[in-house]
Amino acid sequence: MAAGRRGLAPLSKNLLYVEVERRIEDLLVRKRYRVGDRIPPEAELVESLGVSRATVRAGLSRLVERGLLERRQGSGTFLARPPEGVRLRNGLERLESYTVHAERLGLELGSRGLKIERVAASAEEASALEVPEGTPLARVERVLLVDGELAAWMVDVVPEEIMAAGEALEGFDPNAMLLDLLVSRGVPITHSKLLIDAELISPDDPVGRALELGSVSAALSLIETMYLENGRPAQWSRNIFLPGHLDLHVVRELYEVRRIS
Structure with missing residues (x-):
């Protein structure tokens, strides 16, 4: 991704990872990722979203828990099922x-x-x-x-x-x-x-x-x-x-x- 490090608008620390989860899901829809595609690495998401690595990991973990993403040891994180419809x-x-x-x-x-x-x-x-x-x-x-x-x-x-x-x-x-x-x-x-x-x-x-x-x-x-x-x-x-x-x-x-x- 070529987005600059603008960062997200201020949110409570307890809510920021939820916003990151939403932004990552939006990215999957916007870039038309398919099941089996590898998503951008954590470092790239940290740079584009302007948040800490811990916050990105928390957002990714929520998507894994929902079954949208799958982590593969040594390979990265992949799209496990199609994201919600574009709306x-x-x-x-x-x-x-x-x-x-x-x-x-x-x-x-x-x-x-x-x-x-x-x-x-x-x-x-x-x-x-x-x-x-x-x-x-x-x-x-x-x-x-x-x-x-x-x-x-x-x-x-x-x-x-x-x-x-x-x-x-x-x-x-x-x-x-x-x-x-x-x-x-x-x-x-x-x-x-x-x-x-x-x-x-x-x-x-x-x-x-x-x-x-x-x-x-x-x-x-x-x-x-x-x-x-x-x-x-x-x-x-x-x-x-x-x-x-x-x-x-x-x-x-x-x-x-x-x-x-």
Whole structure:
């Protein structure tokens, strides 16, 4: 691998090996390793991930325990079974754009039916963004494609004073996220609140038609509000993912248990 020693974003020492495990698995998917292939040696993983050898070993050990990798004495570590299917994978511990996940996995994002327009805030949007109903917003709506396949219906709205529809229209990259554009333009987004739910999508409703459903389908609904460093809402999003296109996971540290004597 030719990646530089950038290192991973700061994490608790108790969690870093879990992140390394995830990054190694992403590498196996992105580089399209096959069963029986030897994976990069520890020294190379240490260099590319920017972590200690002990942390890399811990991450590899977890993959061995899961049966994904096999260690062969004197030969190295080999892929024992195919990794999970290629899909967007989002760790809930961090706010990252799907663009970053796609690049990490070697996936190509695209858009279909892209609409960028100026709208008046609905009651739901106004409540989430803490603005009066009817406030001018820039609205971005589209169907997200992942490697050419229909993956999700997405809508993002931002107050016009943060980014006008004309500016969004001029700067938006159909292969990226609105979050990428906002941060690139200096909007100081620091965190978000995310509501995850399951819902049924009918082929007759607007989302179902946009996703070209032939029958009722279960879907994953993500409603997210992103905030500036001063706590003010800056962007509200609703994303509806079809099954098989997004993995969500969270790493949790042990906090408290009831001890049994």
